[in-house]
Amino acid sequence: MFKFTNKVYDMLKYIQRIALPAIATFLTTILGLLNVQSQTIAVVVGIITAVDTLMAAMLQISYNDYNKLIEGEALEE
Secondary structure (H helix, E strand, O other): OOOOOHHHHHHHHHHHHHHHHHHHHHHHHHHHHOOOOHHHHHHHHHHHHHHHHHHHHHHHHHHHHHHHHHHHHHHHO
16 A cells, blocks of 8 residues: 655654654643643644654555565565
8 A cells, every 4th residue: 555665664664653752742841841831732742643643554554565565475486
């Protein structure tokens, strides 16, 4: 379903596993220290978390499809 090159897959995986959670944590802390309304912080962090979850699902689908392809090629040999 989702076909990525190894470079793109690795970059997206890094963004999903490291960058987005770090950004969400950073913004929660900084916005809280700046006395931004809790509701605004929740919206911002909620959007980042939703994007992160969507990326995780897309990457897992890609990973599963790739493994099925590799297993199919191995069975043909």
